[in-house]
Amino acid sequence: xxxxxxxxxxxxxxxxxxxxxxxxxxxxxxxxxxxxxxxxxxxxxxxxxxxxxxxxxxxxxxxxxxxxxxxxxxxxxxxxxxxxxxxxxxxxxxxxxxxxxxxxxxxxxxxxxxxxxxxxxxxxxxxxxxxxxxxxxxxxxxxxxxxxxxxxxxxxxxxxxxxxxxxxxxxxxxxxxxxxxxxxxxxxxxxxxxxxxxxxxxxxxxxxxxxxxxxxxxxxxxxxxxxxxxxxxxxxxxxxxxxxxxxxxxxxxxxxxxxxxxx
Numbered sequence: 001x002x003x004x005x006x007x008x009x010x011x012x013x014x015x016x017x018x019x020x021x022x023x024x025x026x027x028x029x030x031x032x033x034x035x036x037x038x039x040x041x042x043x044x045x046x047x048x049x050x051x052x053x054x055x056x057x058x059x060x061x062x063x064x065x066x067x068x069x070x071x072x073x074x075x076x077x078x079x080x081x082x083x084x085x086x087x088x089x090x091x092x093x094x095x096x097x098x099x100x101x102x103x104x105x106x107x108x109x110x111x112x113x114x115x116x117x118x119x120x121x122x123x124x125x126x127x128x129x130x131x132x133x134x135x136x137x138x139x140x141x142x143x144x145x146x147x148x149x150x151x152x153x154x155x156x157x158x159x160x161x162x163x164x165x166x167x168x169x170x171x172x173x174x175x176x177x178x179x180x181x182x183x184x185x186x187x188x189x190x191x192x193x194x195x196x197x198x199x200x201x202x203x204x205x206x207x208x209x210x211x212x213x214x215x216x217x218x219x220x221x222x223x224x225x226x227x228x229x230x231x232x233x234x235x236x237x238x239x240x241x242x243x244x245x246x247x248x249x250x251x252x253x254x255x256x257x258x259x260x261x262x263x
Contacts, residue, residue, distance in 0.1 A: 001072060001083060001109055001120060002091045002180035002216055002235075002245075003190045016192040017184060019210030024117060024186065025251060028212055031119030032249055032260030034068040034112040039123050039263045042082075042110070048102040048128045052084040055108065056095035063112050071111025071118050071189050078233060083109035083122075085234070090218050090226060090243040091122075091180055092233045102128035105137070107245040111189060118189045120214045121261035122247035134242065137221055140172045141244035144217040148197070149250055152257045154209045162199025165217050169197075177218035177243070179226050180235065185214050185249055207252050212260070216247030 020028065041062050042055055060081040063070050070081040078094075085093035085107040086100065093107070100106060109122040124141060126134045144165045151164035169176050182195030193205050197217045207213075222241030229236060237243050250257040 001111060001189065002218065003183040003194055004180055017205070017211065018186055018191065019208060020186060020212055025212070027115040027117040028119060028186070028249070028251070029260055031068065031112050031114040031117050034063060034066045034114060035110050035119040035121045035249070035261045036263045037066065038062045038110050038112065039108060039121060042108050043123065043125055043263070046100065046106065046125060046127055048100060050100050052086070052093070052095040052098045052100065055084055056080045056082055059110060069113040071113050071120065075189060083107070085109070085245065087242055088237045088240050090177060090220070090235045090237060091245055092235050094231055094233050100127055103130050103134070105130070105134050105242055105244065109245065109247065116187055118185050119249050119261055120185055120189065120247060121249060121263070122216060122245045123263060124244040124246060133221070137174070137219065137242055137244045140169060140174055141217055141219040141246050144169050144219060145215060145246040145248060148215040148217060149248065149257055149259060152207060152213065152215065152250060152252060154207060154252055154254050156207050157202055158193060158195060158204030158207070159199035160201050161215060162196045163201045166198040169217065169219050175220045175222065175224035177220060177226060178224050180218060182213060182215045182247070185212055209252055209254050211252040212249065213252070214247055214249045216245065218243060218245045
């Protein structure tokens with residue numbers, strides 16, 4: 001689930017950033033496994049003709065079966081277990097009566113709590129017979145996440161992650177959302193620091209072994225500008241263009257980051 005920020009705010013506050021203990025990390029590994037398994041179940045189930053609420057029911061039952069608690073349900077008043085965002089919806093789509101149709105682009109954002117610690121991840125999938133435009137957008141967003149993860153090492157800085165994502169995405173002719181960003185994660189779903197998907201190499205807070213963060217590129221075919229719908233949750237592209245969203249929770253180590261939500 002993306003954290004809201006002003007696109008002009010590139011200063012990340014140090015206060016509140018926590019390094020996780022080995023015991024806390026193990027709890028987060030378990031939360032990550034629940035999230036990954038739930039997303040896997042959703043990807044197997046999704047098909048044309050389903051309502052977005054059907055996916056929410058599947059996620060709720062699967063998370064509870066695994067002995068975990070949904071992170072999103074009740075969070076700041078959010079009414080559902082997962083976020084389901086369709087086509088021009090970027091993030092925070094509320095599951096309901098909307099029917100998923102052949103060719104739709106659907107983003108699934110899932111969070112779960114185990115022993116008081118959160119895991120958070122998202123995947124975007126094309127449903128049924130999709131256009132090349134949809135396939136290409138998904139591929140670019142998936143690769144942008146991988147490039148952000150590769151840049152997240154002990155001693156690197158937040159600007160390195162942002163630049164890795166931004167330079168790749170914009171090089172492919174797409175735009176990265178600036179008003180919603182990744183975040184630290186742990187006992188709270190959204191902790192510091194914020195993790196923008198844009199930035200300058202060598203700038204921002206330094207990453208340290210033991211930090212756990214969620215990187216989540218949101219990539220639009222058109223412009224990066226957004227607007228919120230009247231439900232005060234669903235965020236859409238201002239120009240109505242398609243958007244994709246990929247996210248993983250990862251642990252910063254002395255080497256490559258450990259992805260805790262690998263599906």
